[in-house]
Amino acid sequence: MKTLVKWRLIVISLSAVLLLNGCGFKDIDKRLFVVSIGIDKARNSTKKYLVSLKFAIPGGKNKANDFFIVTEKADSMAEAVRAIKTKVDKEIDFSHAKVFVFSEEMVKLTDNAGVYYWLARRRDIQEIAWVAIGTPTAMDVLKVKPKSEQLPSNALFLSLGKDGSETPYIISEFYFDMKKRLIERGLDPFLPIIEAKKDLLEVNTVGLFNKSKLILNLSQEETKILNHIMNRENKSALWVKTGNIKFIVNTTKIKTKYKIITLKGKQPFIKVSVKVNGTIEETTAKITNEKLSRYEKAAEKRLKKQIKGVLVKIQKANVDPIGFGLRYRSRHFNNNDWEEWQRIYPHLVFKVDTKVKISDTGLIE
Amino acid sequence: MNRYFLYLVFLNMLINVIIFVPKILIEHRYNGSVMGVLIAIPIGIGMNYLYSHSLNKFPGQGLPEILADSKHRWLVNLHLGSIQILWFSAGLITLLGFIDILSRFVNPEMPKLFLITIYLAAIFLIIQLPTKRVMYFLEIVLFLNTPLIGFIIYKTLTSEFLSWDSILEVGTHLFEKPSLKAMAAATYTFSGFTNLIIFNRVIKEKLKIWNFIIILFLGVFNLFTTFFIPIGFHGSDGAQEYLYPWISTSDSLRLVYSPIERVLYIFLMFYMSISLMSISIHWHVAFELLKGTFKEKENNKKNWMIMAAFMCCAIAGVLFLNTVLLNKITAYWMILLLGVEVMTVSIFFIWARRRTA
Numbered sequence: 270m271k272t273l274v275k276w277r278l279i280v281i282s283l284s285a286v287l288l289l290n291g292c293g294f295k296d297i298d299k300r301l302f303v304v305s306i307g308i309d310k311a312r313n314s315t316k317k318y319l320v321s322l323k324f325a326i327p328g329g330k331n332k333a334n335d336f337f338i339v340t341e342k343a344d345s346m347a348e349a350v351r352a353i354k355t356k357v358d359k360e361i362d363f364s365h366a367k368v369f370v371f372s373e374e375m376v377k378l379t380d381n382a383g384v385y386y387w388l389a390r391r392r393d394i395q396e397i398a399w400v401a402i403g404t405p406t407a408m409d410v411l412k413v414k415p416k417s418e419q420l421p422s423n424a425l426f427l428s429l430g431k432d433g434s435e436t437p438y439i440i441s442e443f444y445f446d447m448k449k450r451l452i453e454r455g456l457d458p459f460l461p462i463i464e465a466k467k468d469l470l471e472v473n474t475v476g477l478f479n480k481s482k483l484i485l486n487l488s489q490e491e492t493k494i495l496n497h498i499m500n501r502e503n504k505s506a507l508w509v510k511t512g513n514i515k516f517i518v519n520t521t522k523i524k525t526k527y528k529i530i531t532l533k534g535k536q537p538f539i540k541v542s543v544k545v546n547g548t549i550e551e552t553t554a555k556i557t558n559e560k561l562s563r564y565e566k567a568a569e570k571r572l573k574k575q576i577k578g579v580l581v582k583i584q585k586a587n588v589d590p591i592g593f594g595l596r597y598r599s600r601h602f603n604n605n606d607w608e609e610w611q612r613i614y615p616h617l618v619f620k621v622d623t624k625v626k627i628s629d630t631g632l633i634e
Numbered sequence: 635m636n637r638y639f640l641y642l643v644f645l646n647m648l649i650n651v652i653i654f655v656p657k658i659l660i661e662h663r664y665n666g667s668v669m670g671v672l673i674a675i676p677i678g679i680g681m682n683y684l685y686s687h688s689l690n691k692f693p694g695q696g697l698p699e700i701l702a703d704s705k706h707r708w709l710v711n712l713h714l715g716s717i718q719i720l721w722f723s724a725g726l727i728t729l730l731g732f733i734d735i736l737s738r739f740v741n742p743e744m745p746k747l748f749l750i751t752i753y754l755a756a757i758f759l760i761i762q763l764p765t766k767r768v769m770y771f772l773e774i775v776l777f778l779n780t781p782l783i784g785f786i787i788y789k790t791l792t793s794e795f796l797s798w799d800s801i802l803e804v805g806t807h808l809f810e811k812p813s814l815k816a817m818a819a820a821t822y823t824f825s826g827f828t829n830l831i832i833f834n835r836v837i838k839e840k841l842k843i844w845n846f847i848i849i850l851f852l853g854v855f856n857l858f859t860t861f862f863i864p865i866g867f868h869g870s871d872g873a874q875e876y877l878y879p880w881i882s883t884s885d886s887l888r889l890v891y892s893p894i895e896r897v898l899y900i901f902l903m904f905y906m907s908i909s910l911m912s913i914s915i916h917w918h919v920a921f922e923l924l925k926g927t928f929k930e931k932e933n934n935k936k937n938w939m940i941m942a943a944f945m946c947c948a949i950a951g952v953l954f955l956n957t958v959l960l961n962k963i964t965a966y967w968m969i970l971l972l973g974v975e976v977m978t979v980s981i982f983f984i985w986a987r988r989r990t991a
Contacts, residue, residue: 599803
């Protein structure tokens, strides 16, 4: 009897929960899902940004890839989103926003911290969204509708993520990593550049930042080399020319290590060692398996030159996407290591050591 | 090896993500966290050893039973009362912190009062149960959740975005003067042993040295993950910007082929049951101690009164405390807890020695 009374009390108190209402849950058909966000610099306007949200329209099987874009000029993200809310009939939901595209003009502005941090401050925006630069404008990138795309913005998700195409020319960047790089001393942000073509999206270059401002654009080949240095992607290819033979090495493994060496009284240098394993994929003349070591040497020489070129170019622009500065800070116990590094970096020398191992010439000799 | 003892200590290690330990440690990362953590390890293990060693002399008895025939009633009440208030507030901070997380990430439109009502109902069901059954409950919850949390930690450790240079950079601030706040926060991970005050009822055997060696390894690994993994993901300079470093870290993981891509929601799902259990364990201890302070026989009316008091405190906390304030209070509360723990352990150690000698 006693336990019955106890249970009755519990049941009553639990059922009292049902009386509470005010739960603000909105059904899925009353929400509009943002799949990507584009931010441009506003033109011919007193406002600073042009914010575009790309909404997916849920539909049946025959018209799955349907979307619309709503834009608004504003000085801040929050204002823009509030204004866009007045233009659509449903509640805007950011939980599926997986790509943020900034235009090149916008990232060249100086004080964008408000926008970058807005993305982290909102609880519903995921930190594993990708960030990229869009050319000619972010809006153009959002508008592109590739033929192979099955869901709105899915082409972007697949090409930036590794689950779709895998290429060394894309160095994709997650938002949380970019935010880390925005503030970490000795590690600078970089963003892949997406170029909007008529029916295609082309991602093969990268823009390097000095903290929040875009400084340097790398070319396609330089992007690949940067990818090798950062150990992001193993599947790549090396173009090598030796004498009048041109051959291409299809790589299966690329591993880069570096070490900063500062000796007293001597010029500080960075020892970069790169190890590449691969097979020959294409050649203009016959290469026999016995003479492979000669070609390995040629490939090593070529790779060494390329890597050195990219490293010097990055250093000249005084940016640090690879994180040499952070490496220096992490190996020195003194408190002024960051100031020291800023003095050292501009006249640092790179000593590159490459090792290419070509295992065979493919299925035929 | 006694698994019940390990569960109690391990539960506190898991829950420190909710109770602001990573936030406090990361805040002081350049001025004394690393040293603080290193000092906290021997202190934590030492207290674990001394306390359980002295309680072991009374197998199968909780503190209220051990002290029941004492002549100095007011001293006993003071002793039990201080632990009881602290342990109740431990549960309260966890509860308020987790309610805040839930209302931020899971259902922002639901009023906090509603969320806390659901939680309180579940907690009150558990804390009234006999100690043994609470223990079984804990075992089931840990059994279901720990492997999956272990998987998340494994994913973070193998992620290419975990920057070891950032971690080492914080490591180079080893020789700073240790910060008291960071040290107190780090000892919290080991302070699950205090639950033994009541849960010694279910521990009948003697605790062997292996228990403490396991706790040492678990504790070191746990402190490493709570402190350094958010730094590896969000940078040595950037990690302190986050209000909940570990929750943002779990949001920075991507499980491409899992049903939910965002690890955040999986992580929160596990922590819902773990924090429920942690609060229930703490409040069960507080509840039993409070019952132990009254001399007369227990009755139902009194139990309900205690629970009503608990509920009032929780609701007042939800109404009047915001996250930033709670965070600040917790930092000082940790120091208080450390002080009281050191005192309780030493007093009880001496008392138990004289009693049994």
